[in-house]
Amino acid sequence: MRIRCFQRQGGLVIGLDVGGTKIETLLVDEEGNILTTMRVPTPTGNGERVAQGVISTVRLVLREANLALDDVQAIGIGVPGQVEGGTVKRAVNLGIEAFPLAQYVQEHVQGVPVVIENDVYTATLGAYSLLNRQEPVRHMLYLGIGTGIAAGVIIDGELYKGAHNMAGEIGHVVIDPNGEVCNCGARGCLETLASGPAFTRQAMQAISAGQRTSLREVDPLNPRTIFQAARDGDQVARLIVERATFYLAQAIQWLLLCYDAEKIVLGGGIAQEGSALVQLLMRHLRAWHGQSKLADLVLNESRLVARTSTPRLGVLGAVVLARQYLHQ
Ligand SMILES: [Zn+2]
Incomplete structure (x- = not known):
C-alpha cells in the first residue's frame, strides 16, 4: 500500500x-x-x-x-x-x-x-509538515514527552534552534530545586517530574513505600499501564497522572505565552494517550485561568493536538x- x-x-x-x-x-x-x-x-x-x-x-x-x-x-x-x-x-x-x-x-x-x-x-519538522497539510500554520510548537521532555519551535515557518542549538530544552527548567536529581545533574527539572521514567519511578516509590495500589501487580510498569490504572480508579496511579499532567500543563502555558503559536503538537510516548491527555491538560489550564485576562490565549482547546498516528x-x-x- x-x-x-x-x-x-x-x-x-x-x-x-x-x-x-x-x-x-x-x-x-x-x-x-x-x-x-x-x-x-x-x-x-x-x-x-x-x-x-x-x-x-x-x-x-x-x-x-x-x-x-x-x-x-x-x-x-x-x-x-x-x-x-x-x-x-x-x-x-x-x-x-x-x-x-x-x-x-x-x-x-x-x-x-x-x-x-x-x-x-x-x-x-514532521509535525509541522503534517499540520500544514490540513491547514496553513506559521507558528507552531512541538512538545516531545517521552524518555525526556523537549520542545521544538517553528517561527514564521522556520525551525528556530537558538545560538547553541539548545532552543526548546524545556525539560531542564528547574521546577523543584529540592527534587530528584536529573540526568543533567540539576535537581527537580521538569523531566524528573513528568517524563516517562518519572511516571515509572513514582509508581515504584509508591509500591516500595507500601502504599495500597493495583500497580503492584502491573507488569510491565510504564506510563501507558499507569494511565490505564488511573482510568480504572487506582488512587496512587491517579495521583501520579494528576501531578505529571499538572507540570506538563504548566510547560504548555509557558510555551504558549512565550511564543503565541497557533498550534502546539504533543508527541513522544506520553502523547499516545491522545485526546484523554489533552482533556487532562485542559482541566489544569482552566483551573489556573479562571480569572486571567489572558485566558483566551491559553485556553483554546483546538490549539492543543496530541499526535498518536504512525x-x-x-x-x-x-x-x-x-x-x-x-x-x-
Ligand atoms: Zn535536567
Whole structure:
C-alpha cells in the first residue's frame, strides 16, 4: 500500500529516526508516497556501531523496495543528541560522546548526501509538515514527552534552534530545586517530574513505600499501564497522572505565552494517550485561568493536538530534512 504523506516535490529520499532502542525508516518517492517502512533494533555503544546500523538499514530498505543507492537523492537522519555540522555530540542513549555521523554514513552510501539533525527538531519538522497539510500554520510548537521532555519551535515557518542549538530544552527548567536529581545533574527539572521514567519511578516509590495500589501487580510498569490504572480508579496511579499532567500543563502555558503559536503538537510516548491527555491538560489550564485576562490565549482547546498516528513524527521529519536539503 502506498501512503501519500508528503507534497509532490523532490526526488527519492530516505528518512531515519535513530532512537535509543529502534531505528525507524521511511523510503519516500518523488511523488511523496511512502514506499517502504522498517523498524530494526539500534546497535548502540559507539558512533561506528550506530553508523553501521544506519548503513545496513538503508541497504535493507532499498532491497525491500527493489531499488539501489543510485536511485536515492538524499538521506535525512534524526538522532537523540546535539548536532553540529554533521557531528553528533553527547548522545548518551546511543553511547556517543562525539562522532561525525553524517560524513561516515555518506562515505559508505556511495556519496549520497546525508543530513542529520537532533531528533526533537526532526519531530518538530514532521509535525509541522503534517499540520500544514490540513491547514496553513506559521507558528507552531512541538512538545516531545517521552524518555525526556523537549520542545521544538517553528517561527514564521522556520525551525528556530537558538545560538547553541539548545532552543526548546524545556525539560531542564528547574521546577523543584529540592527534587530528584536529573540526568543533567540539576535537581527537580521538569523531566524528573513528568517524563516517562518519572511516571515509572513514582509508581515504584509508591509500591516500595507500601502504599495500597493495583500497580503492584502491573507488569510491565510504564506510563501507558499507569494511565490505564488511573482510568480504572487506582488512587496512587491517579495521583501520579494528576501531578505529571499538572507540570506538563504548566510547560504548555509557558510555551504558549512565550511564543503565541497557533498550534502546539504533543508527541513522544506520553502523547499516545491522545485526546484523554489533552482533556487532562485542559482541566489544569482552566483551573489556573479562571480569572486571567489572558485566558483566551491559553485556553483554546483546538490549539492543543496530541499526535498518536504512525508513521511517527521523528521519522516523517527525517524525510522532510532530506527533502529540504534537495531544495536548498
Ligand atoms: Zn535536567
